[in-house]
Each structure stands twice: as C-alpha cells, then as structure tokens.
Amino acid sequence: MTERPGLRDIYDRLADQVGPQLTDLTASDRFADVVEVVDALRMRATNELQRSSRRFLHAWNLPAGSDVTVLRQEIGALERTVRSLARQVETLQRQLDEADGARVAPAPRSSRSRATSNGA
C-alpha cells in the first residue's frame, strides 16, 4: 500500500516542474528586455513623482528629497577631487623620497605609501 503524498511532496513535485521553467524564463533574452523596460518605466515614474513633489515643496520654500540627492552628488564629486589631489601629493612625496633615497641610500623595496599613512 502506498502512502498518500503530503503537502510537501506535492509542492516538491510542482517545484521540480516549475523551477527549471522559471529559471529558463529568467535566463531568456525576452525576460531581460522586459526587466529593462520595467526598470526604465519605474525610473521614469520615480522621476515624475520627484519632479511634482519638488515643485510643490519649492513653492512653499521647502527642500525636497531630490535637493538632498543633488547635495550628496556634489559632495561625492568634491570627495573625488580631494582623492585625486591626495594621489598627486602622494606621487610628489614618492618622487621626493626617491630622489632623497638615491642621494643617500639604495631605494626602498616598495615605493608605495604605508597603509597607516592615510588612515587609522
């Protein structure tokens, strides 16, 4: 006499059938196209919503979320500039060290700055 299948057995059989098909679907080019379109629509809807709320808030002289985003992006750009300047200083420092080293002693094994020089 065979046992009646439990709910889990039924699910497992169903998952065995459906799982590979779903995986094939998500791997397909068509699915990628749909995701791309959905994503673009979502972005557009978000932008529209932000534009409307920004207009409303600015009319009351209040900052909107997108203002914070712009500020964050500007701070990010500023931070990138600082990083770039820091790299230039490092390079100059290295060249100076190498010039000094060449006058006094053999060059160090590595010319890069120590980890501790820029952090904790």
Next chain:
Amino acid sequence: MLEATTRRLRNTARYVLGIGEPELGQSPRHLVGTRDRVKLWRYDRHGDGAPSVLLVMSLVTRPVVFDLQPGNSLVERFNAAGFDVWMLDWDEPGPADAENTLETYCDDYIPWAVDAVAQASASGAVTLFGYCLGGVLTLLSVAANPEMPVENLVVLAAPIAPDRGPAQLRPGRIAMSFDETGNVPAETLRMAFVSLDPVQGEITARLNLWQRMDDDEYVTAHRVMTNWGNDHIRFPGATARQLTEVLGEGRNQILEGTFRLAGRPVDLGSITMPFLSVIGERDTITPPETSEPLMDLVGSDDQTELRVPAGHVGLFVGGSAMKRCIPGMIDWITDHRA
C-alpha cells in the same frame, strides 16, 4: 513533542521579530589603514613568521563571509594554521565611489593593500587570495603590476569567462539602472541572484526553514546565510559600465588578450608566481566553465586547479569546506610559502 513545539514557537517568534540575530565576524581583528572608503583589516591570532594572506572580496556582497561564525570561518581556520590573515573591505560604495573603475581597484587599492601587508610580513611577500569577482580583480592587478610583492596567487570561483555562466549574471544583462549615488542598487543585484532559481531561493528555502523551525542549529545556520546572502551592496557604477565593455556578451577582452588597464595591455600570461584556482563543481553562480580557462591563460609554471564538490559559498563555508576545501588550500599555501 512538547519540547519540539516549544522550540518551534520560540524560534518562529525570534525569527519573525528579528530577535537574537547571529553575530557574524567574531574573530578578533584591528584596522590597519584606510584608503578612501576601503579598509584594510588584520586578524590578531597569527603566529610570527607566518605566511601573510590577503583576502580580497568581490564587489557585490560583504566580506564578513570570510569569517561567518566560530567553527565556520575561513579566517579562523587560516589563523589556526598559523597564517597572518589580512582582509580588504571595499565597504558600500557611495556617491564618491560611483566613478571607481577597474583601474581604481587593480592599480590603486589592491597594490596599496599588498604593499602594506608586505611591509609587515616576515617574508616581505604576500599570498593574494581573491574570491569570485575579487579573484578577477586580483588576477588583473597582479598581471598589470608585476612589481607587486605577491609570492602566491589563489583565486576561488573567479569568473574570467562570465559569458559561459548563467545568463542572468552576465555583465550587461543586469539592468544598468543607477541609483541617486550613481551606483547599481543593491536590490538590482539581489534580484539578479534570486532569478537564478526563483523557486528555490524565494519559496523552497522558506518552506525548508518552516519545516525545521524546531532545529536550533538549522535555524541559526539559515539566519547566518540569509543575513549575509541578502546583504548585497551597491555596485560601483563606472565599474559596471566598464565590465560590460570588457566582459559583455559576445566579447571578452581578457580572453581575447586585448584588455588594457589605464592604457597598458594586461596579459594574464605574465603572471608567473605559483597559482591555485579553486573551482566548485556544483557552483551555479560561477560554474566551472567560467573559471576553467584560467589554467591556460595564467603563465605560472607552478599552477594547480583544485576542484571540490561544492557550491559557490560552500568552497569555504560549511562542514564540507571545513573538512576538504580549506585543508586543501592550507596545504597548498603552506607548501608554497617563501
């Protein structure tokens, strides 16, 4: 029976309410340095004169997976073997990191970390250990910077040929939408991984958990893995665009030998130090065929391919990894120490 029911009720309540989340990354460590957002950590339990191993994580999840929990930790095992373990933590990219490119990682951050480790190392050299995309970054970094003091190179599940892997994860297939920071949102990445097997990832795993809710050990292990696995981080926007150019469908500049880093040609054939490639035979994220070309591409005379019956994370997490894969890696590194 009553005891099991009580356990089930207790574990369900704790799970739903998020009480008693397992603590990850407990091995003692200290911060050695920072560069921009990147942090370099050193684990404290190491012997003198031990080989120095620098762990380099992928850019899509957090590196705490190297040190999940006591008894299930690569770092702990490496420390127990006497290795001096260091870890490069990319942290989550912010607006300032959106313009980071492969050059930023391979020509700046990795060489910076290698140099710091080498200066503290007894041998003056480092074993570089890259996982997943971190493996690709280490390969490119070593090939492009031959002066780096790297004595051995170990890569795990390094997808050098992602076009041979699952379509959902190929560069260019993950929707190129960028959030307000200019990076690819973490949720976009999470959904790409879920889409590899949506039934298993979203339903079956939860059913399994429900059925074994009275098993404390299983519930803890599930929480540990899902907490880490779902904790994706943003992907640097410029790197995503560059990877699509370099490794997108229908082209693979690294395999073709046309890849350039900051204008310099990068040839993996110029890698000459001992090389170990670890491949998981059951890996569905970076299947073996995505890493197999490495043995032909890398120029080392001393190269080893270690194949283990494991999945992507199972290479160094879980009971099987603790018994087989990690000891294999420890033996290889020990045999190749300077």
